[in-house]
Amino acid sequence: MTISNWRETRLSRLLATRLPVMATGLHWLSNADYVAAAVNSGMMSFITAASFADLQALRDEIQRCRELVGGRNFGVNVSMLPKLLPGDRTEEVMALILEERIAVVETSGRDPSAYVAPLKASGCKVIHKVPQLRHALKAEAAGVDAVTLVGAECGGHPGESPVGTLVQGVLAARALRIPFALGGGIASGEQIIALLALGADGVAIGTHFLTAEEIPAHEDYKQRLIDAQAGDTTLIMASVRNTMRVLRNETTETVHTLEREGVNDIQQLLPHVRGILGRAAYISGDWQQGALSVGQGVGLATRMAPLADLIAEFEQQADHALQRLCP
Ligand SMILES: Cc1cc2nc3c(=O)[nH]c(=O)nc-3n(C[C@H](O)[C@H](O)[C@H](O)COP(=O)(O)O)c2cc1C
Known part of the structure; x- marks a missing residue:
């Protein structure tokens, strides 16, 4: 790896992004403004389907995002409940994703196997997010394009036997064949280099971007x-x-x-x-x-700023970390 090419990995190639970084789904918060800011800064990002009361509202948000990204790809996050319950909208949301020709889907929660073939047939990349390696291996066997493994430090759901991100990373690198991202506590550029060194193809970030100006919160x-x-x-x-x-x-x-x-x-x-x-x-x-x-990673939040500035700071930190390792 050289200073100029840490940005290019199997994940950035898969997603056609400038950086191997994903600003992943945030319930109520990753709306079109946030996703577009991430995408326009070189990351992949996901509108969270669960945040929208009805399918038309989700469709409108996708349209709004399309207008903000100027032809770039963006994604939709589909968080499924652990068990299929009455009123579950996953089928309808997946149908909408196919109709809207969304470029990338981030699934989480339940096993996504049933949706992998139709999504991939339409050209959509499928990234399944899990807190445990055994679920990642199952998703790999089901044919997803990539997986995200989140460690115990993560905001949201770290699973029922949380395992730290560093340990997850080594286990994942040794076991998975498809590209994988690591998440959980990523709040600096130095960590990106560390996780790429473990064998990850990229990182997934939630908490650190919550102070971005584009996050629709007080x-x-x-x-x-x-x-x-x-x-x-x-x-x-x-x-x-x-x-x-x-x-x-x-x-x-x-x-x-x-x-x-x-x-x-x-x-x-x-x-x-x-x-x-x-x-x-x-x-x-x-x-x-x-x-x-x-x-x-909240312990590393220092300021409210445009998302583009937060990721630019990460890039500088990553470059410096690599310079320190390879002067
Ligand atoms: C406020 C917030 C809301 C989240 N909502 C979702 C969600 O709706 N669906 C999902 O798959 N993950 C959700 N996540 C998890 C993130 O997508 C990501 O996996 C996680 O934040 C990564 O760890 P980090 O918070 O340490 O960066 C959420 C995380 C946060 C902080």
Whole structure:
């Protein structure tokens, strides 16, 4: 690897991006403005389908994004619940993705096997995101184009037996044949070089970009992220086998108390953790309320800035790290 070519990997070639970096799906937050800012800065990014109340609203957002990216490719994130439940919209969302000829799909949650063949036949690249290597291997066998493995540090869902990103990386490099990205705690350019050195083909970032200007959330929430230390996140909902890493706040205190008291029924936790409360917090800035996905990389957030500036800083840090290694 030389200083000039860390940017070109199997993942950047697969996605036809300038950088081997993905700004992955963020519920309520990765809208057309955010995704377009990421794509126009050289990354791949994903509109989160679950954030839209109906399919027409998702279609409108895709159209808005198309106008903002000037012909560049962008993706849609399809987060599936662990089990198929009544009211699940995955089939309809996948049909819309095919109709709209979306370039890349990021799936997470359930096994995506059923959707891989039709998506690939239409020319869409499929990247499945998982917290455990065994699921990544299953996705590889199902024919996905690439996988993203997230480690214990990540915001959102680190799985039920979280494994740190560095350990995941070595395991993945030894076992997978298809291109893979690593996520979980990536909040500096130096880490990109470290993970490429492990054998990863790229990185996936959520938390570090939450303070981007394009993120549609209140400044008080972003300021809290800037003030937070790396230890200000916590894990909730292991009791219902739906572990989430979130910002420590009044809601997590309440949920921890309930879990200590032996609550292990999602229905009893839902009044505190339902997604709509998180959305209200993003709008009002009252970060004490709701289960707000945030990873340990929050300890490295220093400023609100355009997404293009945040990624430009990463590139400089990555170049310097490589110079240090290969003067
Ligand atoms: C606020 C927030 C919302 C997220 N929403 C989703 C989502 O809707 N679907 C999904 O697949 N992943 C979601 N994630 C996970 C991210 O796409 C990504 O995997 C994760 O943030 C990477 O770890 P990091 O936070 O340490 O960068 C979310 C993460 C955050 C921080």
